[in-house]
Amino acid sequence: MDLILVAVISLGAIGLIAAVILYVASKKFAVYEDPRIAQVAEVLPQANCGGCGYPGCSGFAEACVKAGSLEGKLCPAGGQAAMEKIAAILGLQAEASEPKVAVVRCNGSCENRPRIVKYDGAQSCKVAHATCGGETACAFGCLGCGDCVSVCRFDAIRMNPETGLPEVDADKCTACGACVKACPRNIIEIRPKGKNNRRVYVNCVNKDKGPVAMKACKVSCIACGKCVKECSFEAITVENNLAYIDPAKCRLCRKCEAVCPKNAIVAVNFPPRKPKVEAPATEAPKAE
Amino acid sequence: MSPHVHNNDTIERNMYGVIIALIPALLWSFYAFGLGSVVVTLASVCACVFFEWAITKFILKRETSTITDGSAILTGILLAFNLPSNLPVWIIIIGALVAIGIGKMTFGGLGCNPFNPALVGRIFLLISFPVQMTSWPVQGQWGAYLDAETAATPLALMKAAVKGDASALDKLPSAWEMFMGADYGCIGEVSALALLLGLAFMLWKKIITWHIPVSILATIFVFAGVMHLIDPTVYASPMAHLFTGGVMLGAIFMATDYVTSPMTHKGQLIFGVAIGFLTVVIRLFGAYPEGMSFAIFIMNAFTPLINTYCKPKRFGEVVKK
Amino acid sequence: MKTFRIGGVHPAENKLSAASAIETLGLPKQAVFPLSQHIGAPAVPCVAKGDVVKVGTKIADAGGFVSAAIFSSVSGKVAKIDSVIDASGYRKPAIFIDVDGDEWEEGIDRSETLVKECSLKPEEIVEKIKNAGVVGMGGACFPTHVKLCPPPGSKAECVIINAVECEPYLTADHRLMLEKPEEILVGVSLLMKAAKVDKGYIGIENNKPDAIKLMQEKAAAYPGIEIVPLKVKYPQGGEKQLIDAVISRQVPAPPAIPISVGAVVQNVGTAYAVYEAVMKNKPLFERIVTVTGKSVTKPSNFLTRMGTPMSQLIEAAGGLPADTGKVIGGGPMMGKALMNIEVPICKGSxxxxxxxxxxxxxxxxxxxxxxxxxxxxxxxxxxxxxLSTLSDHSEWERAEKEDIVSCIECGSCQFTCPSNRPLLDMIRLGKSTVMGIIRARSAK
Known part of the structure; x- marks a missing residue:
C-alpha cells in the first residue's frame, strides 16, 4: 500500500511541476500571430505544392493576410473556391481567375516516333536529357522517364504504358506548375482550361528544321505555316521552326487543326465533327 | 550510358558469401550443442524469412519479394547465433518478428535500417526474457533441447570476479580451450577459431575489409590488457576477454554489417575502436556481463554522424613528395 | 610496380584485337566533319558548298585559343554544311564532303622514312602543332598546343606520355607502339623540346609486355625518355591518376591543373600525330581506331581517315553481328552508346x-x-x-561541398556497385549542374 502511495505522490508531483513550467513558458515566450493566418491556412488545401509562388500553404496564408489585398494572389490547387473563402475571411475582394490546366505538348508515342536506341541509364528525365539525346531522333520531345509523374502532388499525371507518354487528368490537375519545372525539355505548359474544357494547341515542341523533324516523328510540327495562314485571329505564330497558339487570342474554331498536314495540332473535348462540313473532313484523312 | 560493363557483383553474392563464412561456426554449434542448436537455428531462419515475406507482401504491398536476396536468411542465422541453445521456439519467433519487423522493415527494408536487425532482436529478447536468455546449456548434450543442463559461463565468472569473488577467475577455462570453443554461451559465439575462419573467407572474397574487426579486437585486447595489469585478480586476462562471449561473433559478423557501419576506412576504424572500448567498459563496470551487443548497438546509432564527419582522403590532399 | 594510390578497379581486359596489325581502311563515299570534335570553341568553317578540297586542306579554322582547326581527310567537293547526330546523341553542325579520287595537298611527306633531326625552336614547334589541328587523341580532345603553353606562373618539369590504354578492349595505342616506336619517340622528343623540359616518361601498363620491351630497347637512343611500366589498374589513363602513378604527385582539386605539379600529359597517339605534323607536314586527319567486341568476326585496328562513318569500319571488321546489343564509341568504361552507326570518326574516336x-x-x-x-x-x-543521392535530391550546394566537380566520370563506382545503381548517371547530372552554378557565380 505504501508503495502505491509513494508512486502516486511522486508521479503527481512531477506532473504538477512540469505543468507549472509549461504554463509559465507558454505565457512568457508567447508570440502573437494574427489568428486570421490560421483561418486562411485552414481553407487552403495544405498540399504545400508551391504553385502560388510562396513557400507552402502557411507562407501563402501569411502573405494574403499581410498584403491587405488579394490582387495577383491565387492558390491554383484550391482554385477560385478557395480564394472566395479567403476573401470572405479577410473581408477582401477575390480576383477573378481563369482555371488552368497542365498540357503535355508531345505526341511522340512508340507508334508515332520510332525508338532508335535503348536508354538504360537512371530512370530520370533530367539525367537522360543531360547525358544523351533520349531514345528517339527527336531532341525535343518527351523522354518518358516520368519526372513529371513523380513530382505531382495530386496524382493528376500518369504514364500511359501504351504510348510511353504522360497523361494529365484535367479534373485532378490544379495547374500548380510542379511538372512544368520538373520537365527538362519544357514540354509541359500551363494553359487555360478553356470553355467546357475545350482546348486547341500545338502538340509538339520540336524546333528542328522541317525535314529533320519530319524524319524523327510522324506527328511533329514542321513549321510549314499553314495554320498561321488559316487562322483568322492572328493567334498562331511560328518561331524557331515551331508553331504556337496563343490561348488568349484563340477562339477555338479548330480550322488550324484541320489544315495541319502532320496532325500536330490537337483539339480536345470537342464533339466529333459533323460529316457535312466538307473541306476539313476530306482534308484531315488525307493528311494522315 | 557508360560504364557499359559491370563486375557482376550482386547483393546475393555478398549475402550468401557471409552465410558461407558462417558455416564453420554453425557446424561447431551443431557439434557442441546438438539438437538444441539445430532447432534454434532452423526456427530463427524460417521465422525471419517468413516475416520478411509476409511484411513485404501484406503490409508494404510490394510486388517483388526480397526473401531470395539472402539478407533475411543472414539475419536469421545471426539472431540464432546470439541465442542460447535451450531457448523455446515461441521466444525465437518473437525475436525474429522484432528483428525483421521492427529492426528492418519499419525503416523501409534492406539498406534503410539504422540498426543491425539481428541485434535489435537479440537485445529485445535479452531485456524481455533475461532468465531464459542467460541460462546457457553445458556442451555435449546432443539430444537435449529445452531440458538441457545449464551452467555459469566464463563471462559470468569474470563479472563475479569484478564484483569481489576472488576465486572466480581461477575457475575460468584456459584461453586455448576458449579459443577452440570449449566454453559455454550462445550458439554461434563459442568457437573463436571457427569464426576466424569465416573472417579469413570474407577477407579473401573481399566481402569486407579488415578495418572493423581488427580495430575492435585490438582495442579490447589493449584496454582489457591494461586493466589486467592493474589488478590480475579482479580483471581477467585480455585473451579471456577476446575469446569469451560475443566478441568474435560481434566483431566479425555483427559490426561489419554493411548497412549499419560507416562508409569510409577512417570511420570504420573509429567505429571499431569505440565498440571495443564500450564493450570492455560494459563488461567490467556495467550491470550486464556481456557488452558486445550493446556496444555495437550504440555505435550503430553514431554511424550517420561518423559518415558526416569522416570523409575519405580526397585525391590531391596528399602532400607533394 | 608503380600505380596510383587511391581507389581503382580491374575490369576484364578483353584485348581481343591486340594481335591484329594495323590495316589501312579504304576511303568513304562521303566524309563528315563535325565542327566540335575537341574541347573548347567549335571550329569555324573556311570552305563553302561546292568548294573543291584536297587531302590535308584546311576546312575549318580554330574558333579561339582553346580550339583546333579541322583538315579534310579526303579529296572532293564540299556537299553541304549541315547538322549531323554525333556521338553525344544531339545534332551538331558539320561539313559534308563528297569523295572524289585521292589527291593530296603538296608539301605533305608521304614517305615512310623516319626523320629524326629537327632544328625548329620550341615556339615554332608549338605553332606547327597548332596549325596541324592536333588535339589529345585519348578521347578528351584537348587542343595540344594549349597544354604546351603553360599559364603564367607555372613551369613544366616533365612530359608524361599516356600509353596506358586502361580501357578494356581498346588496342589502338598498343598497336601503334609496336609498329611505330621510333616515330613516337621522336614525337615525344619534340613535345619535350616544345615544353622546354628534358625529362619524358612513357607510362605503359604491364599487360603490354611486348610494347614495354620494344619501347625500352628503342628509347635507349633518346636521351631523357624513360619507359615506366605500370600495374594494371583502371582508370590509370586518367590524367591525374597517371601523374600520381608515374611521378607520385597529386594534382590538387580544381581549379588546379596538371601543370600545377609540373606535368604535361599527352597521349601516345598525340605524340605520333605531333611527329607527323612537325616532321612530315601532315595535319591531323587520320587515326588508328580499334573495332572490337566479343561477337565481332574479325576484331581489328584500322588506320582510318576522319569523317568515315563507323558503319564502314564495322563492315570491314566482318559486319554487325546479329546479337548486337549496343554499339559504343570508345571503350566500355567511358565510351558513349551511339544513336546510329553512321556517326563519323572524329579526332577522339x-x-x-x-x-x-x-x-x-x-x-x-x-x-x-x-x-x-x-x-x-x-x-x-x-x-x-x-553524390548520387544529393544529385537525385537536387541538393546542389551540398554536392558542391562534397567536391562533386572533382569527379572524373571514370565509372569505377557504377562498375563495382553490387546493387547496379546508376551512380555515375546521377553524378554526371549533378556535376554538370553544379559546374553551371559555379560558372554563373563567377560570371557575376
Missing amino acids: SGVLIMNDKEARRGEVRPCIRCAKCVSACPMGLEPFL
Missing part, C-alpha cells in the same frame, strides 16, 4: 566496341546496401553513393 545483347544489359537496380565499395573504388577519394 579511339575505338568502336560492339557489345552483344547479354553484355549490354544492365542489371536490375536494387536498394543501396551501403557496402561502401564505391567509396573504395573511387580514384578521386569521393563518396559516389552520397
Whole structure:
C-alpha cells in the first residue's frame, strides 16, 4: 500500500511541476500571430505544392493576410473556391481567375516516333536529357522517364504504358506548375482550361528544321505555316521552326487543326465533327 | 550510358558469401550443442524469412519479394547465433518478428535500417526474457533441447570476479580451450577459431575489409590488457576477454554489417575502436556481463554522424613528395 | 610496380584485337566533319558548298585559343554544311564532303622514312602543332598546343606520355607502339623540346609486355625518355591518376591543373600525330581506331581517315553481328552508346566496341546496401553513393561541398556497385549542374 502511495505522490508531483513550467513558458515566450493566418491556412488545401509562388500553404496564408489585398494572389490547387473563402475571411475582394490546366505538348508515342536506341541509364528525365539525346531522333520531345509523374502532388499525371507518354487528368490537375519545372525539355505548359474544357494547341515542341523533324516523328510540327495562314485571329505564330497558339487570342474554331498536314495540332473535348462540313473532313484523312 | 560493363557483383553474392563464412561456426554449434542448436537455428531462419515475406507482401504491398536476396536468411542465422541453445521456439519467433519487423522493415527494408536487425532482436529478447536468455546449456548434450543442463559461463565468472569473488577467475577455462570453443554461451559465439575462419573467407572474397574487426579486437585486447595489469585478480586476462562471449561473433559478423557501419576506412576504424572500448567498459563496470551487443548497438546509432564527419582522403590532399 | 594510390578497379581486359596489325581502311563515299570534335570553341568553317578540297586542306579554322582547326581527310567537293547526330546523341553542325579520287595537298611527306633531326625552336614547334589541328587523341580532345603553353606562373618539369590504354578492349595505342616506336619517340622528343623540359616518361601498363620491351630497347637512343611500366589498374589513363602513378604527385582539386605539379600529359597517339605534323607536314586527319567486341568476326585496328562513318569500319571488321546489343564509341568504361552507326570518326574516336545483347544489359537496380565499395573504388577519394543521392535530391550546394566537380566520370563506382545503381548517371547530372552554378557565380 505504501508503495502505491509513494508512486502516486511522486508521479503527481512531477506532473504538477512540469505543468507549472509549461504554463509559465507558454505565457512568457508567447508570440502573437494574427489568428486570421490560421483561418486562411485552414481553407487552403495544405498540399504545400508551391504553385502560388510562396513557400507552402502557411507562407501563402501569411502573405494574403499581410498584403491587405488579394490582387495577383491565387492558390491554383484550391482554385477560385478557395480564394472566395479567403476573401470572405479577410473581408477582401477575390480576383477573378481563369482555371488552368497542365498540357503535355508531345505526341511522340512508340507508334508515332520510332525508338532508335535503348536508354538504360537512371530512370530520370533530367539525367537522360543531360547525358544523351533520349531514345528517339527527336531532341525535343518527351523522354518518358516520368519526372513529371513523380513530382505531382495530386496524382493528376500518369504514364500511359501504351504510348510511353504522360497523361494529365484535367479534373485532378490544379495547374500548380510542379511538372512544368520538373520537365527538362519544357514540354509541359500551363494553359487555360478553356470553355467546357475545350482546348486547341500545338502538340509538339520540336524546333528542328522541317525535314529533320519530319524524319524523327510522324506527328511533329514542321513549321510549314499553314495554320498561321488559316487562322483568322492572328493567334498562331511560328518561331524557331515551331508553331504556337496563343490561348488568349484563340477562339477555338479548330480550322488550324484541320489544315495541319502532320496532325500536330490537337483539339480536345470537342464533339466529333459533323460529316457535312466538307473541306476539313476530306482534308484531315488525307493528311494522315 | 557508360560504364557499359559491370563486375557482376550482386547483393546475393555478398549475402550468401557471409552465410558461407558462417558455416564453420554453425557446424561447431551443431557439434557442441546438438539438437538444441539445430532447432534454434532452423526456427530463427524460417521465422525471419517468413516475416520478411509476409511484411513485404501484406503490409508494404510490394510486388517483388526480397526473401531470395539472402539478407533475411543472414539475419536469421545471426539472431540464432546470439541465442542460447535451450531457448523455446515461441521466444525465437518473437525475436525474429522484432528483428525483421521492427529492426528492418519499419525503416523501409534492406539498406534503410539504422540498426543491425539481428541485434535489435537479440537485445529485445535479452531485456524481455533475461532468465531464459542467460541460462546457457553445458556442451555435449546432443539430444537435449529445452531440458538441457545449464551452467555459469566464463563471462559470468569474470563479472563475479569484478564484483569481489576472488576465486572466480581461477575457475575460468584456459584461453586455448576458449579459443577452440570449449566454453559455454550462445550458439554461434563459442568457437573463436571457427569464426576466424569465416573472417579469413570474407577477407579473401573481399566481402569486407579488415578495418572493423581488427580495430575492435585490438582495442579490447589493449584496454582489457591494461586493466589486467592493474589488478590480475579482479580483471581477467585480455585473451579471456577476446575469446569469451560475443566478441568474435560481434566483431566479425555483427559490426561489419554493411548497412549499419560507416562508409569510409577512417570511420570504420573509429567505429571499431569505440565498440571495443564500450564493450570492455560494459563488461567490467556495467550491470550486464556481456557488452558486445550493446556496444555495437550504440555505435550503430553514431554511424550517420561518423559518415558526416569522416570523409575519405580526397585525391590531391596528399602532400607533394 | 608503380600505380596510383587511391581507389581503382580491374575490369576484364578483353584485348581481343591486340594481335591484329594495323590495316589501312579504304576511303568513304562521303566524309563528315563535325565542327566540335575537341574541347573548347567549335571550329569555324573556311570552305563553302561546292568548294573543291584536297587531302590535308584546311576546312575549318580554330574558333579561339582553346580550339583546333579541322583538315579534310579526303579529296572532293564540299556537299553541304549541315547538322549531323554525333556521338553525344544531339545534332551538331558539320561539313559534308563528297569523295572524289585521292589527291593530296603538296608539301605533305608521304614517305615512310623516319626523320629524326629537327632544328625548329620550341615556339615554332608549338605553332606547327597548332596549325596541324592536333588535339589529345585519348578521347578528351584537348587542343595540344594549349597544354604546351603553360599559364603564367607555372613551369613544366616533365612530359608524361599516356600509353596506358586502361580501357578494356581498346588496342589502338598498343598497336601503334609496336609498329611505330621510333616515330613516337621522336614525337615525344619534340613535345619535350616544345615544353622546354628534358625529362619524358612513357607510362605503359604491364599487360603490354611486348610494347614495354620494344619501347625500352628503342628509347635507349633518346636521351631523357624513360619507359615506366605500370600495374594494371583502371582508370590509370586518367590524367591525374597517371601523374600520381608515374611521378607520385597529386594534382590538387580544381581549379588546379596538371601543370600545377609540373606535368604535361599527352597521349601516345598525340605524340605520333605531333611527329607527323612537325616532321612530315601532315595535319591531323587520320587515326588508328580499334573495332572490337566479343561477337565481332574479325576484331581489328584500322588506320582510318576522319569523317568515315563507323558503319564502314564495322563492315570491314566482318559486319554487325546479329546479337548486337549496343554499339559504343570508345571503350566500355567511358565510351558513349551511339544513336546510329553512321556517326563519323572524329579526332577522339579511339575505338568502336560492339557489345552483344547479354553484355549490354544492365542489371536490375536494387536498394543501396551501403557496402561502401564505391567509396573504395573511387580514384578521386569521393563518396559516389552520397553524390548520387544529393544529385537525385537536387541538393546542389551540398554536392558542391562534397567536391562533386572533382569527379572524373571514370565509372569505377557504377562498375563495382553490387546493387547496379546508376551512380555515375546521377553524378554526371549533378556535376554538370553544379559546374553551371559555379560558372554563373563567377560570371557575376
